[in-house]
Amino acid sequence: MTDRGSAQGPKCSLGAALYTQMKQFRNRIAQYEDETDCVDTYGALLARCVRAAMKLQELGIGEDDIVSTCSHNHRNSCVPFLASTFIGAIPASFDPDLPQIDTISLLRLMEPKIIFVTQEALKDFEICMVKAQVKPAHIVVFGDSKGKYMNFDDFLEQKVNERQFKVYETGNPKKTAAIVFSSGTTGSPKGICLNHFTLLGAYLKKDPTKVEVTCDKVNLLYSTLYWISRVTALTSAILNGEAHVLCRKFDGRQFLEMVEKYKVTITFLPPYYFTELLEERSKNKEVDVSSLRVLITGSCHVVAKQMLDVMEAFANTLVYNIYGQSEVGGAIALLSAPEDYHFQKEKPTTVGKILGHHTWKIVDLETEQPVTGPNQKGELRLKTGNHMNGYYKMDCSGDFDSEGYFRTGDVAYYDEDDCLFIEDRVKNMFKYRGWHILPAILEGVLMEHPAIKEAAVVGTKYSLGSALYTHMKHFRNRIAQYEDETDYVDTYGALLTRCIRTAVKLQELGIGEDDIVSACTHNHRNSCVPFIATTFIGAIPATFDPALSQIDTISLLRLMEPKIIFVSQEALKDFEICIEKAQVKPAHIVVFGDSKGKYISFDDFLKPQIKEKHFKKTAAIMFSSGTTGLPKGICLNHYAMLRQSSQR
Template identity: 40%
Template sequence: MKKDYKIVDNVIYMPDLEYQPDPRGIGWVYYENMLKNKDLLAQVDGETGEEDTFGALLQRCIRAAIGLRLAGVEYGDVVSVCTYNHLNSCVPAISSMFIGAKIAALDPSLSLPDALHLFKIVMPKLIFVGEESVELIENVIREAQCKTTVVVFGPSEKHIPFSHFGESPVEELEFKPVTVKNIKDVAVIMFSSGTSGLPKGICHTHYSVLRAHPNEMRLGTNASLMFASDSPYWNVFLFYLNYSIQNGTARVLYPRFDRNDTWKVFSRKVTLACLNITELMILCCTPKPESIDTSALRLIITGSSPISVSQISKARALFPNVLIRINFGQSEVFPNILCFDMGDPEEVELLTKKPNSCGLPKTGISYKIIDLETGKALGPNQKGEVRIKTELQLSGYYNMDSKGIWDEDGWLKTGDYGYYDEDYCFYIVDRIKEMFKYQYWHIIPAIIEGIIITHPAVLTAIVIGIPHELDENHAMAIVQLKKGASASEEEIQKYLDEKVEDRQRLRGGVKFVEKFPLTPSGKVNRFVLKQMVLQNTI
């Protein structure tokens, strides 16, 4: 690691960020960058080939901002969006920044209960909706008993069509973004699951989004056309949108990652692709069509869960001339926590030598690895929880208690179990938090456990995630039966399948135990339990 750091008592202190954010806020930064780059390519529809310059996109964002004002949206109100990717899916976020509103997105694939829960947290005044999600959002609004205005990306007789939204040529010519009242006002609300319970709204301010330099994602100079499949609901969408606008880099858009036609995302000359590990492994298992040319591809960024050396080896074999970088990031920090710098030859060399490392410390973030039992900061090659301090972090949860985000010394608890080596390259081993990911989705064990224990034969049940090469994790239930009761694996699985969504099914199977390993406080030790399963001791 470069000598621009200091280490005190096993705590890695990086230099402060030198870049100072524009005090006028995100709206002005986006507006001026889009105006400056008005003739550059901003977006390409991967399916139709339709192209969009920053100037054309800016015009639609200005019109949408005017429409928001005419609809009664004011500074500090919440605007939402629920849609897959298309040329207008970023407009709600940008137009909201222009008028000082907060943006919070939902995903079209959410169930009604999940969408309703998130909706109630933010209670948006207006929501932009894809045609595929109109019925879902109508049901959510009815259940929430509110009067949220709906704007539809497509024709609509019942709601406002996006094509008619904010058309006002006079105001358009005179339009300027608002200057924020306080640069630490909330601008973005991202949803993320906690260690238990339901998702919370993670608040980012104009300051936390703009504090890092526009190039802080460390992509190097080769990113001219980027691809990421994430819808506006996911943090990656905003991370790459922010990079695109501030650096004048184009994005190629597909509605979503198509498992039945995986290679079509490379039909365009993509130079950088952001693929979660599930998408990357699916590509590794799918023969590449002869018509697909990936010669322009320079960098693949992956992440979202711990990644094995064997997975990276498969990806490298498939893309032998492409750098494959693991990012470590969370919604709580904008835009990422650890990565290798693709513009630094020394770091690129480390990346090739340490394929499953998620990178070196970054300017503006301090790091320590904490022993979970003693709270002591650990040295190289000792595993514990990763904790950080940074100005790029969230300001708290939206309309919810934020206790527990930070420790008593103000360090952000990432909930990730990892270590760094003698070169200060970091590795993430596992999640300390009880939740785990199945494909894109955070699976909350408590919800599944609460259903399993209603089975008449079950005394207690613990659900854990078992690593899976394609899907990140599969849910497995470890079950303790009532004394004298009996039940089979198939019976437990069928009982649950009838009551949950597909992603919550027990693809990892069911195991039975007579007792669980416990912590000193008497709680089930999930970490030890998972190790027992992986080591086939139960």
């Protein structure tokens, strides 16, 4: 079933186009909220957006002000975003699953004038705002703020003059309309400024009086408005009068049930959902997923076997891979022509063909000269009319080459059929005996083994710190430690955060490569932090045992001459005696516990920072047992430490 939509000309704003289409499709279903079984029409959604827009104006929010949201997907999560576009403000949404370090960094960067946050995320967000030293003019809570902040319900109160509301328009379609964020795979996330034309371009190129739109399409997407995938899906759905199913987290069984319940026609699932999806589909074959016409994947490397398995499990669904980047407004390559669909099964890892509005080249990684033909790997570079305005408050000139091509940072090649293949990120690549090694390729080989569900390959250069960092990040949601004394449960993500902060604090104190960093403490949740943080910056950890005799401790202090010592409150008094007798004066002493102002408190090391440096040379110093004399310091290199760990 189709009908005709309408929109203003190409000089209208994103907000004006969205407003017009929501009004046009007011009787259509806009959203299904699975958690509450709420069905939301475009008319009801538009009314809430207009009221929210007018409330924003009452609070002094206007053109170019930054309006942020931190929320999972629910029926009102998109309202601040849409309302912002209605008044010319710039939406820049956070993801509630972002690490605190990234949230703090982005708060400092964006300095939003108003923030909408869910009740569940409020406590963590308050901590981040304090640490970022950012004070937005207004904080609005989806839910009960207990009188501390504004309640989102206040934004939904009916206005007398709603019908007189005038939506924002601009004569400059290249003006920034919204900000999304990079994934942060090669550093802290950056704010990507997208203009009105980028977000509306494909739509505005059509004659708005003759646009055919399909009204039976039902979308299911898990990403939040932090990501361009969600922003483009939301705007596209509104412009075409399509429905969205809203849910918080991916669950394989729930996904199948929602496809059946809401007759979902199109979905986007990243490859890291595939293992769970395939397991649940094999156990729930009776669930009717016949409505699902298109399953799109992308955002990271996909393994050929998994792609083929998904195609088999969803035999009546068009499954295809897509490649895009936020910096160029979304999609770069896909199999858009029906006559090309067969390539996805024949070449499971292809991301399709580069779309016609992009000018592109692949350049050699060493010479930066364009490759001369198919199957030659290099960095993909692009020119497009849809590229970003730039990074918010950051210089992006280095992201374009001398000919004006955007450096995607992706290693790619094309074959004889012009099908594009993305191998990995350039910055993920490492060299072994002169050969370029791409982790994603090795991961794909490992994933072919039936006993392996997930694989991660890192180039360590025999670097203990970089290996520990990579694996702690990969296992961030797993439990790292149970502290029996306090019943504290510590994840690798939380531990990694503390280690990074400690590493940066060490650098601030002048501790660097090959400096000796010592600790003297019993086991507790922070006892390993100085050791791990030390490896992150190339310093050398050499840890004392608090049960050592004074004679041995004095001897090792004279031998090691540590530049900084971390010591528990219980061991401090004896350690002070040993330091005095050894006539050693470390530059800094840090106490786990209350030092009563005499020394640095370890709590000072847990303040948020982002920097990190890789290291070389000696990885750690252990000590001999001293059975044949005084204990000796045994220098272990990175290779020895990593080899021992990998053989366990």
